[in-house]
Amino acid sequence: MVSYRWWVVVLLFLGTTINYLDRILFSVLIPVIRQEMQINDKDYGFINGAFQIAYTAGFLFMGKFIDHFGTRIGYAFAAVWWSISAMMHSLAGSGLSLGFWRGMLGLGEAGNFPAGIKAVAEWFPKEQRALATGWFNAGSNVASMIGPPLFVWITAQYGWRTCFIATASLVVLWLPLWWFTYRTPPDAPAPQQEPSIGWTQAFSYRETWGFALAKFFTDPVWWFYLYWLPPYLYDVRKFDLKQIGWALPFIYLMADFGSVGGGWISGFLIRRGWPNGKARKAAMAVCAGLMPVAACAALVEDRILAVFLVSIATAAHQGWSANLYTTTSDVFPRAATASVTGIGGCLGGLGGVLFSAVIPGYVVTHFGYTPVFLTMGFFHLAALALVHWLLRDMRPVGNS
DSSP: OHHHHHHHHHHHHHHHHHHHHHHHHHHHHHHHHHHHSOOOHHHHHHHHHHHHHHHHHHHHHHHHHHHHHOHHHHHHHHHHHHHHHHHHGGGOOSHHHHHHHHHHHHHHHTTHHHHHHHHHHHHOOHHHHHHHHHHHHHHHHHHHHHHHHHHHHHHHHHOHHHHHHHHHHHHHHHHHHHHHHOOOOTTOOOGGGSOOOOHHHHTTOHHHHHHHHHHHHHHHHHHHHHHHHHHHHHHTSOOOHHHHHHHHHHHHHHHHHHHHHHHHHHHHHHHTTOOHHHHHHHHHHHHHHHHHHHGGGGTOSOHHHHHHHHHHHHHHHHHHHHHHHHHHHHHSOHHHHHHHHHHHHHHHHHHHIIIIIIHHHHHHHHHOSHHHHHHHTTHHHHHHHHHHHHTTTOOOGGGO
16 A cells, blocks of 8 residues: 555656646747747747646636546546647647647646645645655656756757657656556545535635635746746856756756655654644745745856756745645545645636736846846745635644
């Protein structure tokens, strides 16, 4: 049973890695793509906005879908959807068609985290959930590490369109593993043994809004780095594509340490006897406190120091995220976990549309990157205050 739990994490890790390879490909290769298509900074912001809007709407749909049909069917459906959408990028002939397929990709990719968090809630005890979430969430960082150099090589050999076909095809290898090996734990409580919370009822809980508003303020920070870091390094720091190919892997390797380390910290504190809510908040406070320091990357002159500071930001955010995601399974019954995760993901996507796509597209064009970097440095602290106020002690809602 214990070994199978970690096999579930392996499956989620692989799925998340593929999910993020498909997601980051466009931003890594934008210097090449815009040589073929007339895409300026505003267009780039709107294309990313198409993904974010669809991703936002997709969270609501996917969360409810996964809770209704179950983790196995729901995750498989989402993976097939996003892989087909990613492959269709290879046929795009304009910024408009790229925006359309980015939107389709966003709808499918919204299923990754509701399914992953639900699977962790089904298989792991509370003291291990943040660590398990940190491990599978590390797939997003591994994708960001291995993706850029791989994309650069494929582009040099076969062209950028082949990259979309190659990454999308990975789902064909992963899907049979997921479909034929994932199962619901045999000792999972029956629905009547847990509080019954429907999708619409979840909106009435302040804990839902604590999670969702924290996502609204902090998801855009991750999306900003994901979308805008490659063009920032290319345009402002004067990195070429090969230099970006080493800088991004280092930044996201550090994010891996943050993802796993953040989950480990709260689990360690819980095993030491700390109350669940206090342990989660302590780990999140450490991560939030690092973000203003990391935002100084925009102010330093040295390019290597700037990369190092950005790596602190990605590590701190991923440590934060491992704990924030786990609050849904701490507080809500398993049958509602994906739905609440989806609601929070929807607000996080809305924040992403505003703060990592549309607004940066305007601000970067007229004022540069520095104002956006500095503003993003304080979003996690604001979110921490909301978590403390609305999630309170993070007790299960049926027992509060």
